Amino acid sequence: MPIAQVRIKTVFCLLAIAAAFFGSTANAKNFIGYTGKGWNNDFGVLRGQCDAKLVQAESLKGSLTEQMAYVESGDVFKSIFPETTLVDAFAVDSHCFGHTMELVPSGQAVRWINPANGIGVYLSPGAKSDSCRTYLGVTIENGEKTKFRGEVCSPSKGLWRVQQ
Secondary structure (H helix, E strand, C coil): CCHHHHHHHHHHHHHHHHHHHHHHHHCCCCEECCCCCEECCCCCHHHCECCHHHHHHHHHHCCHHHHCCEECCCHHHHHHCCCCCCHHHHHHHHHHHHHHHHHCCCCCCEEEECCCCCCEEEEEEEEECCCEEEEEEEEEECCEEEEEEEEEEEEECCEEEECC
C-alpha cells in the first residue's frame, strides 16, 4: 500500500477517534451541579448561552423543574426580572439563572434573550462558599442596560434563593 494511502487512512482514523471523543463529551448526559444534583442537559449554559427557546418550550410542557435548576421568585429576584403575566417569561429567566449558578464555573458568563419578553441577560457567577455563590449581571431592555449583582444560596439541590 502506498504511503499516501496509509497517511490518508491514518488521518481519517484520527478524525473518527476525535469525533467520537469530543462528540461523547459534548452530548454527555451527566452534568453534576454545584449543589450535587445530576442533570441530563446543560441547556447550553456551559457553552455560554442558555437555550432560552428550548427552556421556554419545556416550561410550557410543565416539566422544567425536574430538568433544570431554578431561582425562587423573591423580592430581590423580582427587582432584577420584573413580574409578568407571562409564566414562560419568568420560567426562562428563573431557570437560565438557576442553571447558570448550578453548572457554570466562576468567572465565565452566560447570556440569553428571553423569547417571551425580549429582555437580554448577561450573567457571570462568581465566588463560591459552602452553599452560596455571588454573581454579576446586566439586563438589556429596549437598548437600556441595567447592572445587577448579589448572592444566591441553595437551600436544597437545584433550588437557589437570591439573598438580600
